[in-house]
Amino acid sequence: MQKLLKVIDRGLFAAIAVLLMAMVANVAWQVFSRHVLDDPPTWTEEIARYVFTWQIFLGAALAFGRGTHIVVDIVLSIAGPRARRILGILSYLACLAILFPLVKLGIAMVGLTSNTYAAASGLNIGVVYAALPVGAAIGAVYVVLNLAILLRGGEVQQAEASTMID
Numbered sequence: 001m002q003k004l005l006k007v008i009d010r011g012l013f014a015a016i017a018v019l020l021m022a023m024v025a026n027v028a029w030q031v032f033s034r035h036v037l038d039d040p041p042t043w044t045e046e047i048a049r050y051v052f053t054w055q056i057f058l059g060a061a062l063a064f065g066r067g068t069h070i071v072v073d074i075v076l077s078i079a080g081p082r083a084r085r086i087l088g089i090l091s092y093l094a095c096l097a098i099l100f101p102l103v104k105l106g107i108a109m110v111g112l113t114s115n116t117y118a119a120a121s122g123l124n125i126g127v128v129y130a131a132l133p134v135g136a137a138i139g140a141v142y143v144v145l146n147l148a149i150l151l152r153g154g155e156v157q158q159a160e161a162s163t164m165i166d
Contacts, residue, residue, distance in 0.1 A: 005145055005146075008138070008141065009062065009065050013062060016062065023048055023052060026048050027048055029041075030048070043120040046119075053131050054128075056131070056135075057134065058131070058134075061138035064142040064143055067146075075087065085150065092146060092147040092150065096140060096143055096144070103140065106132035107133045109132065109133075110130050110133065111126075113126045113128075113129050
């Protein structure tokens with residue numbers, strides 16, 4: 001199960017890195033065309049927003065996998081192993097109670113917006129809204145896998161600063 005988590009983790013990290021490179025290239029082109037060519041394209045601002053939206057939702061999913069979401073860990077640090085395990089299970093179940101509706105409602109939003117196109121870029125808005133159910137679904141997969149590890153006797157997933165990039 002740990003291997004599967006690592007594969008998903010690295011693939012997601014690579015996708016976010018590619019999106020970051022695309023956004024940098026897009027914004028660089030906008031700045032160049034605005035200041036050097038004196039003719040900025042209208043589509044670059046839209047594309048930057050849409051790529052950033054995907055980065056946010058994929059990054060949130062990655063944070064679920066790495067255990068790097070903001071957390072108040074004072075209770076975990078003073079709790080015993082059994083209490084930490086129970087709190088971890090409850091925490092993962094609460095995450096799933098939020099992520100599953102996000103997937104369902106996100107899919108509905110994609111359906112509602114799939115026949116709408118962005119004004120400047122012509123991109124299908126359903127593609128933009130798809131970031132929500134995709135990110136939530138990947139986050140749910142991470143949570144389910146981490147919950148399975150915890151239920152099999154593993155430890156509660158807690159990241160340290162050194163685990164941000166591996």
